Amino acid sequence: MRLRMRGRSGMTLAAVMSVAVMTACGGSEPGEGSDAGAASAWALTGGSEDAFRASFDSWNNAHPDQKISSEWFANDAYKEKIRTAVGSGKSPTLIYSWAGGTLADYVRNDSVVDITDGTRDLVDRVLPSVAANGTVDGRTYAVPNTQSQPSVLYYNRKLLDDAGVEPPATWEELMAAVEKLKGDGVTPVALAGQSVWPELMWIQYLTDRIGGPEAFQRVLDGKPGAWSQPAITEAATRIKELVDAGAFGEGFASVNADAGADVALVHTGRAAMLLQGSWVYPTFRSDAPDFVSDGKLGHTAFPTLEGGTGDPSNIVGNPTNFWSVSADAPKKAREAAVGYLNEEVFSEEHIDALLDTGTVPPVEGLEEKISEADDADYLGFVYDMVRDAEHFQLSWDQALPPGQAQELLTNLSKLFLGKSTPKQFTKAMDATL
Amino acid sequence: MTSATKRSRNPLGGRNVPGGLAGWLWLAVIVLPVYYIVVTSLRPREDYFTENPLSLPSAPTLDAYGRVLENDFARYFLNSVLVTAGSVVVTLAVSLMAAYVVVRSRTRFAGNLLRLVLLGIAIPIQAAIIPVYYLIVELGLYDTLLAIALPSIAFAIPITVLILVNFLRDVPGELFESMRLDGAGEWRMLGSLVLPLCRPALVAVAVYDALQVWNGFLFPLILTQSEETRVLPLSLWTFEGEFTADVPAVLAAVVLSVIPVLAAYAVARRHLVSGLTAGFGK
């Protein structure tokens, strides 16, 4: 023991020092210390990340005294963290969300501020049906901030051609295609079962096609027995049909959407179709540029169901994402945030950046711009789909309160895994109402 | 003759063919995943989907490591070092003082203290995480490195005190008495007698505590959120989501996170082993 600490002073010193070091490092985060009043934002990686970055850069260059710092999260990690951050009063100034049940919670707890007056210009640019998601009791608490995200049925053209099937337009065609593709040793439909939420798209589309938007509205209204109503029961039964037919292959429960494994299955030719949000198109383009430019990636709407009462133009997914402004942020940061929203979101440059990445913002009058874009065919398809939709159903896990949403994901996963029958599924879900 | 000497050294006696076979088999179980991690981390991203997963990469590259290092890996590493060093120093300092009290003091307080400490060992940290989270938020420490360090220290104290107490009990009482006769106060005894004597136990328990904090996952997961305060184990988890479809990069990050511990293992294997089994074996 060469370096001998002497009694009290030595040990106290060591303790104080290490605490001091840690405090110093801990205190240097944005929104504290010397940076007081600076605005911050959290957003998601992938998809339209580049467009977000460009819009922040543009704002920061024009307003050096009102800079907004940004941080980037993967989807699941973000959902895990944001509510904790808001609850602890440490949220970023700009809160990224899907509106729905979470926004309602934020508003009830006064976590976000009313931005009706500051964002009128922005709201005017947006399709009214999409902007409506951000209002609570007629006041705006969240504004659209990025592309529309309808769920689209993507397919590998070559695999469908090889199997001699057309992209399915009806349920019967889909089931027939599944049989054919299976015969060819291809997984008919890629599904990221490990992430579970992609399974929502199937039950949501089926429920809507069979019973229309009213069916899920009953669930939202908390009507007793709403989950076991005929439309949802039949939707669950069709899912069992698909699973039993082997539509998703053997290993779908290990496929992770955050890691882009479902997209990889399609462009590597292991799976033929994929029902996913439109945010995967940029992933296809970056992970398999040749696959997309050679026209091997096809897209179509979800098949129709005979006898269903839902309008075939209805779509499910996320109308878009939203920005809210934190009530915990200092006044100066809130002003910067609102200024950014009004000036930068869906500005000409932002719209162009989104179109460049292969995504479509929910903005009025884009037809001409899109027809000149690189992916005009695909972008036009998505734009028309969103503009002409009779109803755009927000993802159920976002529309429902968090507790019910978690139960839905668990029970839905059991249904896909064959661990629950359709009846057990609807019964378990009825119990959450 | 050689076989006879070998035999006498082997507690089980004799050459043990099934044992040897099982030993090599277990080696395969241990090494195969490690081999997979290393070769995959050296594979180009595109080849991951096409090459045989267990083959040597046809075009080995360090690109995946580059992508990880670009991704602020150094900052997460530094955070881990700070939290670990700070927690271990404080834990050792306060635990040594407490252990000294337990061993030297003859009051009932000391006995109760030890019982309290023993109870603490059996408390799973998962059970206390929600109030810890609440407390950290209320103290305004949420999303700071202190938020990880303070509970880590608190939960390391019981086992550390216990190990030091067991060790200090073996120190002959006469040593203390003779120092006391020389007029030494409590603090001086702690500094110039207990501390040097305890050195082997301190090293072992420091290693044990350090590994716990270094690899800790739950506290960082719940008590921090931003990149500024992210530590290594948590960064691995977030890398998975950020490196979309880039398994080589995720595994490269795993390899990078192991390297410091591996280096410590290479340099001081004996200390590491004794630290791991500190208090449980000798």
Next chain:
Amino acid sequence: MAAPALILFGLFAGLPLLGVVALSFTSWDGLGTPSWTGLDNWRAAVTDPVTRDAVWLTVKLTLFCFLFQAPVSLLLGVFMAGRQRYRALLSVLYFLPLLFSSAGVALSFQALVDPNFGAGTALGVPALAQDWLGDPDLALYCVVFVIGWSFIPFHSLLYQAGVRQIPQSLYEAARIDGAGTWVQFRRITLPQLKYTMVTSSTLLIVGSLTYFDLIFVLTGGGPADATRVLPLDMYLTGFRSHDMGKASVIAIVLAAVGLTAALGLNRLSGASRMESQTEGA
């Protein structure tokens, strides 16, 4: 002098334990402030099939972990205690899993057992290319294996140390009596390792009952809730469903189960004081 340790422990470990009891009688969604609801959470948790499944699954996981790790660790420890040079070399390599963090182990095995791109596809053996983590009937066994992979080295170190403390004279005496390898193992090695077994088993069982990190990253409790053991149930209820009150009830159950197991094992082994397990090893 004991004050700093007491204050730190009391504030960040003792106080939270009292806090978790208090929180279990409140409703708190993580956003506002907790509000008193009496026994509601307890009633909800007791009747919740998910939590009941989690208790059963935790018992199952602990049992399987014990059945896998205890014998392998014992045999491996005895093997490592041998003085042959190749065994010393193998022992160095056996140590490797201890260098990885749980998150690192979990991520690596996720990639390794992936049914589409993982190592199972490499060998062309269909039995290996199963959907290990995606099949609800297999996931738990896969989790047990991965936990074993990362913790067996630790337990075998304990056994190695234990075996090396057995006096050689016992074996020599047995050999003179003509006892073979198996008899020596059964009559000398096993009884002499009694304390080590108690230590290792206690750590193993309490550890398995409360284990979180690796399972969280590896499966997140899935597929569906096939690996949703109590610690996962607590986390998901508290930090995903944002029902902190109910999560606190689960946390109390968790603490009770852990403490009971630790004390029970201690009683069972005839050791009246907890210190003996550390001194005897």
